[in-house]
Amino acid sequence: MQTTPLTETHRALGAKLVDFAGFEMPLTYTSLKEEHLAVRNGVGMFDVSHMGEFIVRGEGARDLVQYVTSNNVDRLEPGQAQYSCLPRPAGGIVDDLLVYRLPPNPAMGMDDGHPAYMLVVNAGNIAKDWEWISSHNTFGAEMLDISAKTALLAVQGPKATEVLQQLTDVKLADIPYYHFVRGTMAGQDNVIISATGYTGSGGFELYFDASVAESVWEKIMKAGKDAGLLACGLGCRDTLRLEKGYCLYGNDINDTTTPLEAGLGWITKLKAGDFVGRDHLLAQKEAGVGRRLVGFKLDGRRAPRNGYGLLDAEGNAIGEVTSGTHSPSLDYPIGLGYVATGHHAPGTRIQVDLGRKQLEAEVVKVPFL
Secondary structure (H helix, E strand, O other): OEOOOOHHHHHHOOOEEEEEOOEEEEEEOOOHHHHHHHHHHOOEEEEOOOOEEEEEEOOOHHHHHHHHOOOOHHHOOOOEEEEEEEEOOOOOEEEEEEEEEEOOEHHHOEOOOOOEEEEEEOHHHHHHHHHHHHHOOOOOOEEEEOHHHEEEEEEEOOOHHHHHHHHOOOOHHHOOOOEEEEEEEOOEEEEEEEOOOOOOOOEEEEEEEHHHHHHHHHHHHHHOOOOOOEEEOHHHHHHHHHHOOOOOEOOOEOOOOOOOOOOOHHHOOOOOOOOOOHHHHHHHHHHOOOEEEEEEEEOOOOOOOOOOEEEEOOOOEEEEEEEEEEOOOOOOEEEEEEEEOOOOOOOOEEEEEOOOOEEEEEEEOOOOO
């Protein structure tokens, strides 16, 4: 397994380490519920240095990023980020990602008058995404893979600003959602401080040189002691995102799902110009999707799991569960899954098929809270 710059730190803290996308990553430190509620109500910190980061710069950078992603990069000003995906020609999704429009930076060769971007991709898809984007680079853009050199910490929760403000002169409260600045954090220069995250509880993601990861981690943990900052693992990262209805690549979206089926039409700008898969998505929008990703809650206490079948009230197969958990915030089971169009309206009664037993459930509007 690959490691992050903080693997030994996690081991010293007694984290339960697991294989995630080929990386040795912390699942929990104390308990999933305690870490989950710390982020929802206070503040928690995640090591997500396993994520991939690509720089796309120079002549043709804008054209390449616009062509391989579904969103409209022309809407980005320097210092802004957007959620997007890499669509396939037949409508599937290579990956979902964040696209950052970088400000001019002479030290990195990004002051030539051309837009420059950082693409942040899922850990398990780094090699696949690099090959995919490179295969479409007929625009002369320069691409750099800085994944191995980059550490990424996510400090999330309503007290994140309070904790991090002790370590920077940047006025964190002035950074709008999905915007970022480059500044000093925890004694380190050239840190990207981004008002983004995957928990739905607010906070920041910090990108910086991997060689100083332990120092930055320790300073943030010390600054957060009085606020009750907890180190958090991937277990609660999953439950937090699911409560907000955020898609997980490999579960809720993949090479066979389209962004329109997944409810991601808001990041699919069909009028912004040509991009990979646009013709297929235009045809699908005109014809109407045959299935939709929905949220649902269960009547009992048993949590649904990926791969369980979904049935209508009469027991007919209508789809499949993609994600499920017992929500620590709501204290009942919730899930996401694809159902045939016509069974997707909130209030629709469905069943989760366990084979010998069926669990009663109801389609609900997401986010769940």
